[in-house]
Amino acid sequence: MEGTATLPHVLAAIGATRVTEPLDPTRDLTRDPDRELAEAFRGGDRTAFDTIVRRHQQGVWRIVRRYIKRDADAADVTQQVFVRAFKGLASFRGAASVRSWLYRIAINCALSWIRDHRRETPTEIAEDSLTELPVAPGRIASDQDGVRLRAAIALLPPKQKLVLELRVFDELSFKEVAELAECSENTAKVSFHYAVKKLRDILGGDDASR
Amino acid sequence: MPRGDDENAPTQITDAVSPPDDHAPTQITDAVRLPGSKRTKLGVAVHPDHEPVELDAADHALVARLRALPPEGNEPDWRKLQAAIRARTAPLRAPALWWRNWRWLAPIGALALSATIGVGLGLRDDTPTRTAVVPELLRDASVDHDPRIVSEQSERRDAERAPAMWLDGEPVDVDDIEPEQLDALLQRAVGDELGATFGESLDGATGELRAPDAAELDQIGVLPPADYRWIDSVDDDAAARIESWLARNPS
Numbered sequence: 001m002e003g004t005a006t007l008p009h010v011l012a013a014i015g016a017t018r019v020t021e022p023l024d025p026t027r028d029l030t031r032d033p034d035r036e037l038a039e040a041f042r043g044g045d046r047t048a049f050d051t052i053v054r055r056h057q058q059g060v061w062r063i064v065r066r067y068i069k070r071d072a073d074a075a076d077v078t079q080q081v082f083v084r085a086f087k088g089l090a091s092f093r094g095a096a097s098v099r100s101w102l103y104r105i106a107i108n109c110a111l112s113w114i115r116d117h118r119r120e121t122p123t124e125i126a127e128d129s130l131t132e133l134p135v136a137p138g139r140i141a142s143d144q145d146g147v148r149l150r151a152a153i154a155l156l157p158p159k160q161k162l163v164l165e166l167r168v169f170d171e172l173s174f175k176e177v178a179e180l181a182e183c184s185e186n187t188a189k190v191s192f193h194y195a196v197k198k199l200r201d202i203l204g205g206d207d208a209s210r
Numbered sequence: 211m212p213r214g215d216d217e218n219a220p221t222q223i224t225d226a227v228s229p230p231d232d233h234a235p236t237q238i239t240d241a242v243r244l245p246g247s248k249r250t251k252l253g254v255a256v257h258p259d260h261e262p263v264e265l266d267a268a269d270h271a272l273v274a275r276l277r278a279l280p281p282e283g284n285e286p287d288w289r290k291l292q293a294a295i296r297a298r299t300a301p302l303r304a305p306a307l308w309w310r311n312w313r314w315l316a317p318i319g320a321l322a323l324s325a326t327i328g329v330g331l332g333l334r335d336d337t338p339t340r341t342a343v344v345p346e347l348l349r350d351a352s353v354d355h356d357p358r359i360v361s362e363q364s365e366r367r368d369a370e371r372a373p374a375m376w377l378d379g380e381p382v383d384v385d386d387i388e389p390e391q392l393d394a395l396l397q398r399a400v401g402d403e404l405g406a407t408f409g410e411s412l413d414g415a416t417g418e419l420r421a422p423d424a425a426e427l428d429q430i431g432v433l434p435p436a437d438y439r440w441i442d443s444v445d446d447d448a449a450a451r452i453e454s455w456l457a458r459n460p461s
Contacts, residue, residue, distance in 0.1 A: 049299070053292055054288075054292065057295075058285070061285065066282060087302065145275070193269075196265060196273060199272060200268065
């Protein structure tokens, strides 16, 4: 049973404006909508790359932000992701979708940044770890719920965490999740199921019954 | 939320995930098949293989709560982010496949190769080089000529000149001589030579060589002591003329 409080509804409720170009939810997932843009870019059309940036910068930023807890660093790494994509798009073979390919670059860049900044003090890294949307009266409970949920997600094994986040927060298909998690589609489905079950175990029976 | 697949869709367990490992970011590895006992410990209502596993209502509710969470952090100004990306990629040349820089090399190379082959064929000298071997018809008997050595220059000289015959030390153009005069010249030359060479061997009456007696044979051998090596240098045409002359003049 799915809830109606999806992310777009939440954003609309708080009045957030979206400058990015959202993907069409009725898109045919069997066909990559960015393939033509990639071909145009390889043909020398730089504006095609700008379109790709507008389409995917938000998704890339979200993935990077899950690894890097500082907004400024996450934005900088997001720029690095697209600069690397600019250089590598000529050799993009099209085995996966452009979005999957970008998200793979984002994960690798985020992990590289974490590896390079491992020596930083934990306070600097976790400066914004608990900072969510501006807290308003009446939303403390939901923020606390969000904090607990994110804390529970952080306790999941890395693969299940990755699969769960890609599926829930990034709205990827299991096929795309499998491409990023480097496993089969069936394994991705099983990992997702295990992640949900384990999350329920972590949160306890009381949360599951809400 | 429309997606390409549904969480409610039955899922077949054909591959199991690996046991939980450390929480550090690690490489995603392939899944391994868990034995039935471990799968039971995870609390999953596992059916035998190839049977579907579904999320129950509580699971779907939890997923809905997760999807309702606001995004982490404060989203940046997307226009500024796009501008920053454009500024960082502006100095970079739009990537292209490596062969695009060389796409003119193939037709230019083919054109250059064709031109080179054409020039090479055009400059080739097709005139055959043949060495004209024109042996001398007759040579001076007093000069020791090696008939096997025929220089190209002498052959060319000889080819340019009319065929010459040496009679009595003088070059005689056979084509300019009447047959009767040739006979007289030959008679004079051969007769004189025969007389000078054989002397007493000639029969005064007939002019023919007298058969040598036994005593002369013992002294001079079977063949008369004459230098007849010039006969080897005579070609077929000259030999035919000599034979015809000898046939007309049996004496």
